[in-house]
Amino acid sequence: MGNVHLLATEQLTAHYGAAQALFGVDLAIDPGETVALVGANGTGKTTLLKCIMGLMKPSAGKVLLDGEAVTGQSPVQMVRRGLALTPEGREVFAHLTVVENLELGAAALKTGRREVARRMQAVFDRFGRLAERPDQAAGTLSGGEQQMLAMGRALMAQPRLLLLDEPSLGLAPLISDEIFTIIHQLSRSGVTILLVEQNAARALSASHKAFLMAGGRIVQQGRSQDLLVDPTLRAAFLGAASEEKPEASRLGAAGLTNIRLEKPDMHQHTFMPDFPDHHALAAHQLKGLQWTVRHAFEGSSFYRQRLEAAGVDPASIRSLDDIRRLPFTTADDLREFYPFPLRSVPFEQIVRVHASSGTTGKRKIIGYTQKDLDDWVHFFARCYEMAGVTPLDRVQIAVGYGIWTAGMGFQLGCEKVGAMAVPVGPGNIDMHIQFMQDVRSTVFCSTASMALLLAEEIQRRGIADQISIRKIIYGSERSSRSMRQKISELFGGAELFDITGLTELYGPGAGIECGDHDCIHYWGDYYILEIVDPETLQPVPDGEWGEMVVTTLCKEAAPLIRYRTRDITRIIPDRCTCGSVMPRHSRIKGRSDDTIKFRGVNIYPSTIDTILSAIPGLGSEYQIHLTRDERSGRDFLQLKIERGEGVEAGRTAELVHETVYQVKRQLLVSIEVELVDYGQLPRTQRKSQRVFDSRITDEIV
Structure with a gap:
């Protein structure tokens, strides 16, 4: 038996005398949802509300509340059962x-x-x-x-369910904005809402799912964000309407014309490639590989020397398997031949440079031609599209600007997809919260640490119902399952999307988690991804973990040939359940150069993430402290972990014992554990430092 809906109608029919107003309407609302009921005047929306509220007796069918039939009960009874109505015209x-x-x-x-x-x-x-x-x-x-x-x-x-009948009817635009801000706040506070509106753009952008009515029938239903950009739906409902004659559509004044007039190109455009299958993608990749090798050979003295030393001539690249004949490139190469080691075009064609943070030496400076920038913006917009961001979203950006790639990528991609960019930058917490409240941002882009920091502060101030964030796009650092879950919960169920990328490979946006949330789709039409054993550098079979190696297919200023990213992941074979033809890999597990070596065991920090996420009562923040006893030469590993929010200190001994046991069972090492109060470990607007290794005291050059 399926879940029982908070409210449902089954084949509901209603008449006004001999005139039939409703024709077998089926509708369902679950707790916590905001559901939009959209249609033009005279389609039966208000009649349906009256039947639900007991103000009108239906001719046939059922009204179910918590699975129990309540058809025909009085309005007073319905109020006592948890329903309340704001009628059309206010009354x-x-x-x-x-x-x-x-x-x-x-x-x-x-x-x-x-x-x-x-x-x-x-x-x-x-x-x-x-x-x-x-x-x-x-x-x-x-x-x-x-x-x-x-x-x-x-x-x-x-009420458990609030029925709103045309709340913006007859109001000036600014007042209508204020009313819909309140509706958003009510939804964020957990109130279940059935919203009846003629302004479809407003109703769909304020709801989770929607039912579209015409002629007393439900003619379309689905997720609101999908209906907003469905070209078939718009064509069916707009009919012959134009900007000059919106009344020519079947929904005329219903507000769907607003969708058509707002950023029209953005609603029809897709940034996804049209490869029918992986064979077509492979053919595209071969052409790109051949072009890249020739371009690098002819334009870069660095690459020419490497290719000649490997005995590779551009004309000898005849299949994708030939990629294994190409030499590897590393971050050390970029630093050794600083500042422009990979430059393959004349300087006058380079229109911008970006650089990495340079935490381990000289910064890695990467040049871009105008085509490189256009390509980057295009596939970054593709990331937003895959995350379900639409031109009606307001995207608040909390990553760094300037020489770093992050801020520019997030902003230009946002503007390309047609959404509103709110480029706050790393900024301070007060500024971000103020913009979230005043601008009503719906998408937040940051590191996972920044998202958690902000979410906890919003909860501390008790203003969660004033925040409209429904999607969080984060990158630049690993995050545990419990951390993701915590962020989502504190943001009222926001959907999280892990975005990947690195400075050398254009910047962020090289791939993103899809709506099915079981993989990262990477843009195989812009680069080839290999997974190799970080020790032997030999390819590993699909599905096995290894180091990610990338080769660009159309990058002009600084192409990459078998560039070792040091990121550890695995290729996931077969096509994703989301339907995308784009290839995919797992979320980044760690790095081949930050593995913890402890008592002969290689440990990735993400493995610690996984273990701690599975222990109820632990928080998402932790630190790994590695020390060495100078007399015995013995290494020690201490985990300093926060208790979960609201978890009593009396459970400390139990949680410590379970953590030690699980680490010993899964990693075969003995550790020490210290539990601290929730919120005691530092949060940061940037990447959180999790590993503190004091075993090595000499300077690292």
Whole structure:
């Protein structure tokens, strides 16, 4: 038996005399969802709400609440069961005061005066304008204030399901913006909402899923973000409409014309390649490989020497297997031949440079031609598209700008896909929270550490219901499953997408997690990915872990030939369940050059992530401390771990014992564990340092 919906209708039919208004309507709403019901005037939206609320008796079919039939029950009974309606036209009691109107919202529940006062204060906290005029007659309020009053009156019943009928009807655009901000906040606070709206663009952007009505029937349904950009849907509902004659569409004034007029090119454009299968992709890769080898051979003295030493002539590249004949390139090469070791075009064709952080020596400087930048922006927009970002999103960017690649990539890709960029940069926490509240950002781009830091601060301030973030795109560092889950929960169920990339390979955006969240899709039309054994440098079979090696296919200024990234991952064979033809690899497990060697065992930090994530009661933040006893020469590994939020200190001994046991069982080493209070370990806006190795005291050159 499937999950029971909070509310459902089954084959609901309704008549006004001999005229039929609803024709077998099936609809379902689950707890915590905001569901949009979209359609033009006269399609049956309000009739459906009346049947649900008990204001109208359906001719046939059922209304189910928690799986129980409640068809035909009175409005008072429905309020007592947890439903509340904000009717079309607001219908406030004009001669009663604001306070008296609000009191009527709880009248059917026979709630005590103290509880009524508590609920009223909560309404005033949410609707500041009403708090300023509690004794003012409702009929003298503005249209927007009356809508707030109608919504506040419904919230006095503390409903499990709030029905909103045309909340923006007749309101000025700025007031409508304010009303929809409140709807977003209600949704973020966990209120389940059924939103009836003619303005489809607004309704779809404010909801999780949607049902589209025409002629008393549900004619389309699905995830709101998919319906927003569905060209078939738009064609079917817009008909012959144009900018000059929007009324010519079947939904005329319903607001779907708004979608058509807002950034129209962006809604129809896709940044995904059109390869029908992997054979077509392989043919493209061979052409790109041949071009890259010839381009590098002819344009770079560095590459010419390497290729000649390997006995490779550009004309000898006849198949993709020939890539194994090519020499490897490393970060050491970039530093040794600093500052432009890979340059393969004249300087006058280079329009920009970016560089890595240079934490282990000289910075790796990479040049870009205009085509390189155009390609980078194109596949970065592809990342946003795969994450479901649309032109209606507002993307807040919290990564570094300047010589680093991150900020520019995130911003230009965002603008390419047509979304609104909010380029705050690393910034301070106060600034980010202010922009999230004021601009109502829907997508947040940062490191995982920054996302966790911000999420915890939002919870500490108690403003989660004022934040509209629904997607988080993060990169630049590894993150455990528990850390991802914690970030998602603190952001109210936001969807997380791990994005990959490195400075040498254009920058971030070289691949991204898809909506099925079981892999990273990488852009095989821009580079070839190999997985090799980091010791022998021999290829490993698909599915086995090894070091990622990349070869670019069309990069002009600084092409890469078998560049050792040091990232550890594995190729996942077969086509993804999401349907994309793009090849895929696992999330980055670690690096071949930061493996912890402890008592003869190679340990990746991500393995520690995995072990700790599986122990209930532990937090997501931890540190690995490696020390050495000078007298015995024996190494020691201590894990310093936060307890989970709300976990009592009395569980310390139990959690320490379980952690020691699991590490011993899975890694075959004995460790020490120290548990600290939640929030005690430092958070950072950049990458968190997790490994502290004091065994090596001499300077590393």
